Amino acid sequence: MTRPFRLLTASGTPYLFLLPGLVILGALLSVPLYKVVEYSLYDNVIVERNPTFVGLDNYRNILGDPGYWSAGFNTIVFTVGSVVGHMIVGIGLALLVNADIHPRARTFFRSMLVLPWIFTAVVVALNWQLLLNPFGLINYILDWLGLISEPLDWLGNPDLAMWSLLLISTWRGYPFIMVSFLSGLQTVPRELYEAADIDGAGFWHKFWHVTLPQLKPVIFGVALLDLIWTFQLFPLVWLTTGGGPGRATEVLSTLTFRLAFVDFEFAQAATVAVSILIISAAFTVLYLRNEARRL
Amino acid sequence: MKRHLPKWALAAATSVATLLPASLPAAEIEWLQWFAAEDPTGFYDQLVEDFEAQHPDITVKLVTQPFGKVRESIVTDNAIGVGSDVLGLNMPWTTEFLDIGILEPLDDYLARDDNSFATSDLVEAPIGKIDGKTWMVPLNAFPFVMHVNMDLVKRAGFDAPPTNWEELSEQAAAIAALEDGISGLGLPFSSQPPSNGPILTFLPLLYSNGGRIMDGTTPNFDNAKVVETMEFIKTLNEAGAIAPGAASRTGGVDLEEFIAGRTGFLISPGVHSSAITGRNPDMDYTLVRVPTNGTNAYRVHGWEIGISADSRNKEAAWTFVNYLLSPEVNARVAKASNALPGNLAALDAVREGADDTLIKQMDILSGDTPVEEMRQSPKAVASWSLMTEELQSLLRGDQTAAEAAAAVQARWMDQIK
Structure with missing residues (x-):
């Protein structure tokens, strides 16, 4: 065997091991990514066999469209509202199921509370549609309590639809925060709580001055991850409200789908998709920096 | 000089020969539709089996999706060049599909003498011409x-x-x-x-x-x-x-x-x-x-069928469409979907033993003005x-x-x- 060949084999072997992963990544990620960016630079892609290159015209059109900004605003409301909901409910429940109770009861509650995470978006959407139906259970209970005089159309009233969606999203997404926070809680040294007990600290003092500071990196990390996921969430919104009533719950991901498969404006859809990609990428960079700092 | 095949070539040829079926079908066509999704009895599988028994040179792959997914699939499949040959269609999709060039015009097929049906017997609305051509035929109405x-x-x-x-x-x-x-x-x-x-x-x-x-x-x-x-x-x-x-x-x-x-x-x-x-x-x-x-x-309204412009087996696709529109088969399809036949020559066969609701629909169809915009x-x-x-x-x-x-x-x- 010649020396150059030996050298090539020695230095190339690691790359050979990387090759399958690189090929899969290339096929599954880079090609679609490239195609979406390419589509956004042409007019009437897919509909036209020979689309015209239009440069950044689609971006100019989208940025001048009030529908895009309205969907963008809804996306921010939905994302921030969902993440805040996930954090409050997730952290609260993590503290509860971390309490010193009978191990069997603890396992039971932990298992039950993780359930919303297991259901698919279709199941979640259908169940909540039934619950929030004008003749559904929630209206029945509110009526029984004397809080409403006539049934509310939770998902069909523009003033209520986004709030209803946030409720559903919170219910669906809190288990991830709960599980992450719960595992973080196991890592807080017990000595810190013992020291706080000796100092006479109550539950809230211990939570604010021991638990939260200890878990700040975890909270920041999972909140960013949740932000990235929720920002581009499509199925739950599409299956629950379809972006309606009117466009009251239209978010950027449902706008992308509407432009592509309702209006057949694939180039415009690709443009909105690229804008989602850019924002998601920015969040991802933030997340990776945070993770790097923790290591 | 006498030359012999190497042993490895002989072995490979033998293996390939044994792996191949005795006779390959001349054509395999794909039928994308939602009809079978709305029929829990397996009627459409049986329909395809019966067709294949009559046409051993053609196999039909039944691709079933829910109605809400079919339009999207037809467009995306067409875009990447893997579209089905026979398409289940909905009349309102016609113009937008024509804009994309998905559909094959059917006029030449309909003009053939050896069809199993007369074009004049088909329900009118779906076969009305757009851009001077017919793009779909009615399976039922x-x-x-x-x-x-x-x-x-x-x-x-x-x-x-x-x-x-x-x-x-x-x-x-x-x-x-x-x-x-x-x-x-x-x-x-x-x-x-x-x-x-x-x-x-x-x-x-x-x-x-x-x-x-x-x-x-x-x-x-x-x-x-x-x-x-x-x-x-x-x-x-x-x-x-x-x-x-x-x-x-x-x-x-x-x-x-x-x-x-x-x-x-x-x-x-x-x-x-x-x-x-x-x-x-x-x-x-x-x-x-x-x-x-x-x-x-x-x-x-009704369930329509058409042929993909990109189909590589248009003849086989038409043979299948022709089969579906024959009065006997079309009557079976209509009865299975509790609808009226797309081929009105099958109307008497459908009326036989039909329940009251179907008879009332027939009366509406025959007495009132149909509109499809x-x-x-x-x-x-x-x-x-x-x-x-x-x-x-x-x-x-x-x-x-x-x-x-x-x-x-x-x-x-x-x-x-």
């Missing part, structure tokens, strides 16, 4: 009708279903007043996909009022008949006759609520009668023509999304009927410019 829960009609003090708008208004309000949770009529105006409530309920009422939303191939939504029909449903809503939550009510929920006996009337395709009688056999049920306001016209509509699917949004706004009281009609027209024209 059904009118939009009004399904009636006679239990509720009788409890409200009436002997017979409504025949005109005035009676509909009176009966729907009386049924809604019976008890909490019971409504006269449902309007499925949810934005959820396919968001097609207006074409399920609004258009049938408009046609029974003698109105139209198209002027040839141009949207003409802003007209007096449209406004009058919108005002009628607004009046029904204000009288409390409409089920609450129209803006979140899907077509599926509307059907389920009727089957569960919580709605007096349901305006939807006649083909839903089998689901209603099958799922709630105890209901005192009947179907009637959509109550009129002076015109006996109905929205005609969506197949010529540009951006049809997007257009009914717009209608949904403006009708939601109308029922909320955010705008008048005239404003809603003008808004749909303006937005629709903006879509197609």
Whole structure:
């Protein structure tokens, strides 16, 4: 065997091991990514066999469209509202199921509370549609309590639809925060709580001055991850409200789908998709920096 | 010099030969449709098997998807060049599919002498020419009708279903007043996909009022008949006759609520009668023509089939279409879907042993005027999304009927410019 060949084999072997992963990544990620960016630079892609290159015209059109900004605003409301909901409910429940109770009861509650995470978006959407139906259970209970005089159309009233969606999203997404926070809680040294007990600290003092500071990196990390996921969430919104009533719950991901498969404006859809990609990428960079700092 | 094949080549050739079937089919075609998804009996698998038995040189791969997914699949499959050969189609998709070049014109196939059917026997609406050509043929047909829960009609003090708008208004309000949770009529105006409530309920009422939303191939939504029909449903809503939550009510929920006996009337395709009688056999049920306001016209609908322009097996695809349209096979398809045949030569075979609901649909089809405007509509699917949004706004009281009609027209024209 010649020396150059030996050298090539020695230095190339690691790359050979990387090759399958690189090929899969290339096929599954880079090609679609490239195609979406390419589509956004042409007019009437897919509909036209020979689309015209239009440069950044689609971006100019989208940025001048009030529908895009309205969907963008809804996306921010939905994302921030969902993440805040996930954090409050997730952290609260993590503290509860971390309490010193009978191990069997603890396992039971932990298992039950993780359930919303297991259901698919279709199941979640259908169940909540039934619950929030004008003749559904929630209206029945509110009526029984004397809080409403006539049934509310939770998902069909523009003033209520986004709030209803946030409720559903919170219910669906809190288990991830709960599980992450719960595992973080196991890592807080017990000595810190013992020291706080000796100092006479109550539950809230211990939570604010021991638990939260200890878990700040975890909270920041999972909140960013949740932000990235929720920002581009499509199925739950599409299956629950379809972006309606009117466009009251239209978010950027449902706008992308509407432009592509309702209006057949694939180039415009690709443009909105690229804008989602850019924002998601920015969040991802933030997340990776945070993770790097923790290591 | 005598040359021998190397042993390894001989072995390879033998292996390949044993792996190959005795006779390869000349063609394999794919049939993408939603029909089998709506038939729990396995009828379409049997249909394909029977075809393959008669045509051993062709195999058919049945690709079944829910209705809501098929349009999307046809477009994306076509874009990446893996489209099915025979396509299950819905008339409103026609114009947008022509814009993309998905469909093969069928005129040359229809002109052949050896077809199993006569073109003149086919239901007219789907084969009407667009751009001078025929693009699809009807597998079955059904009118939009009004399904009636006679239990509720009788409890409200009436002997017979409504025949005109005035009676509909009176009966729907009386049924809604019976008890909490019971409504006269449902309007499925949810934005959820396919968001097609207006074409399920609004258009049938408009046609029974003698109105139209198209002027040839141009949207003409802003007209007096449209406004009058919108005002009628607004009046029904204000009288409390409409089920609450129209803006979140899907077509599926509307059907389920009727089957569960919580709605007096349901305006939807006649083909839903089998689901209603099958799922709630105890209901005192009947179907009637959509109550009129002076015109006996109905929205005609059906399941259509066409051939993909990119198909590599167009001859085999047509052989299969030809088989489906033969009077015997088409009668079987119609009976299986509790609809009328696309080939009217199969009508007598279908009528034989047909139940009362099917006979009533036949009477509507033969006596009233069929209307189908969506197949010529540009951006049809997007257009009914717009209608949904403006009708939601109308029922909320955010705008008048005239404003809603003008808004749909303006937005629709903006879509197609």
